[in-house]
Structure formats: C-alpha cells, structure tokens
Amino acid sequence: MERLLIRVPVYGSGSGPVSLSAKLLSRMGSAMRDLPVTEGAGADRVNEIDVSLAGLAAGEYSIDLTATSAAGEARDRLAFRVTP
Numbered sequence: 001m002e003r004l005l006i007r008v009p010v011y012g013s014g015s016g017p018v019s020l021s022a023k024l025l026s027r028m029g030s031a032m033r034d035l036p037v038t039e040g041a042g043a044d045r046v047n048e049i050d051v052s053l054a055g056l057a058a059g060e061y062s063i064d065l066t067a068t069s070a071a072g073e074a075r076d077r078l079a080f081r082v083t084p
Helices: none
Strands: 003-009 019-025 031-035 046-052 059-069 072-082
Touching: 019 046, 031 059
Parallel strands: none
Antiparallel strands: 003 046, 019 031, 019 059, 059 072
8 A cells, every 4th residue: 555654844933832734635626535634742843644545546636734823824735646
C-alpha cells in the first residue's frame, strides 16, 4: 500500500495553542474528505498527515491546510499528482 506522509510544522505568536486541519480536494477543488492530523508534541510541533493513495485514481489532487489559533487563521494548499 502506497502512502503520502506530510509533515507540517505549526507555530503561533504565543497566544495559545494552534490546531491544524486538512482536507483532500479533487482537481476541480471540491472537498473529497477530511484527513486526520496527528498533532506533534514538544517544542517543534511538527504535525503529520498520512494519506493513503490506494483509493485515489491517477490524477491531480491538493490538500487544503488550515491552522487556527486565538490570533486568527492561516491557510495553505499543497498540490500533488498520483501516477500509475
């Protein structure tokens, strides 16, 4: 089984904890499913997202990342391609 492991460092301005959420998006940008995020421990706060590629057809996808804290919200998008 092939998997994609994404490691995301998360940090804030010191105004409390930061939570990270992730969604798998199709090429057209529609949400396919929420992805579980394993929160990092310690000072480095590196979160992990483990994506199984077995159920995905060949094509382009992206992952929408949202970090939320008391100070606000930050978003980013990571694109990837599944090839046969």
